[in-house]
Amino acid sequence: MTAVRTALSAALAGLLFTGAGGLSVRAEGAAAVLAPHRAVYDLSLDTRREARGLDQARGRILFDTVGNRCEGFTTSFRQVVELSMNGSRLVMDVRTAHFEEGDGSSFRFTSRSSHNGAAQTETDGTATRGPDAVNVAVRRPRELTRQIDRAAIFPTEHLIRLVEAAREGRNVLEVKVYDGAETGEKLYNATAIIGRRIAPGAGEVEEAARDPRLAALARWPVTISYFEDGRDSPTPVYSIAFELYENGVSRQLVIHYGEFSLRGDLKSVEWQPETACARP
Numbered sequence: 001m002t003a004v005r006t007a008l009s010a011a012l013a014g015l016l017f018t019g020a021g022g023l024s025v026r027a028e029g030a031a032a033v034l035a036p037h038r039a040v041y042d043l044s045l046d047t048r049r050e051a052r053g054l055d056q057a058r059g060r061i062l063f064d065t066v067g068n069r070c071e072g073f074t075t076s077f078r079q080v081v082e083l084s085m086n087g088s089r090l091v092m093d094v095r096t097a098h099f100e101e102g103d104g105s106s107f108r109f110t111s112r113s114s115h116n117g118a119a120q121t122e123t124d125g126t127a128t129r130g131p132d133a134v135n136v137a138v139r140r141p142r143e144l145t146r147q148i149d150r151a152a153i154f155p156t157e158h159l160i161r162l163v164e165a166a167r168e169g170r171n172v173l174e175v176k177v178y179d180g181a182e183t184g185e186k187l188y189n190a191t192a193i194i195g196r197r198i199a200p201g202a203g204e205v206e207e208a209a210r211d212p213r214l215a216a217l218a219r220w221p222v223t224i225s226y227f228e229d230g231r232d233s234p235t236p237v238y239s240i241a242f243e244l245y246e247n248g249v250s251r252q253l254v255i256h257y258g259e260f261s262l263r264g265d266l267k268s269v270e271w272q273p274e275t276a277c278a279r280p
Contacts, residue, residue, distance in 0.1 A: 036066040036272035046261035054260045056084040069102035070277035073156045091116050100156045105129050107154040109180030125184045138184040148187045152176040163248055166194050166220040187229040195221035208266045209251045217246040
């Protein structure tokens with residue numbers, strides 16, 4: 001199961017940014033205003049695709065997000081996945097929290113993972129935007145410092161740009177994303193393909209997606225492929241497909257790992273109190 005563990009670790013951390021809910025965005029004029037909420041997704045094996053060597057998969061994702069452009073954005077994330085493969089059982093538990101300044105100037109991240117209850121990796125670090133580069137300082141699992149492309153953005157900014165690109169009718173968004181994934185060393189080139197706008201209320205959705213605040217909004221099918229920066233490979237490390245609402249909430253997740261895929265259905269969404277912010 002080593003390859004499966006590696007792929008899952010990368011993708012679970014990558015889910016922090018936008019694909020599985022992130023922070024909801026309400027459009028006010030040209031600016032995207034973020035509204036805190038909590039979202040829960042039930043995970044299962046995507047039986048529409050072949051799953052080589054994997055018998056069963058189930059799990060759950062929990063996001064809890066607060067903040068705004070003035071105060072910054074805080075996201076806590078937990079995902080538990082149980083896999084059955086060739087007679088073996090693996091339970092992966094990933095917990096992550098991050099804080100991102102509203103102007104994108106800095107990013108603070110922590111994460112812990114365990115396999116079958118045994119601790120695996122603990123990551124702790126910061127990324128600060130300087131005049132010429134983003135300076136990364138990781139304390140755990142091992143101390144390191146490095147500089148990455150100053151054009152790199154953090155997870156919440158990625159979400160904002162996705163929503164704005166969809167609203168503008170753009171079909172492709174390509175950016176570099178740093179999210180502190182795995183050991184905090186990797187930078188990803190993220191390519192998003194945005195499909196045609198789906199009118200408010202159109203199509204069959206989960207019960208949770210019938211929430212009035214979602215039913216009144218348009219949404220777009222989005223697929224994001226993540227390629228490790230600096231590696232010349234035509235195959236992404238992983239990819240995520242989902243439907244992105246105009247307010248930033250996602251439903252109908254499909255997480256591709258190459259040999260199998262997981263499907264995430266929106267189980268519940270709870271809107272949190274908002275704090276006013278005058279910053280655009």
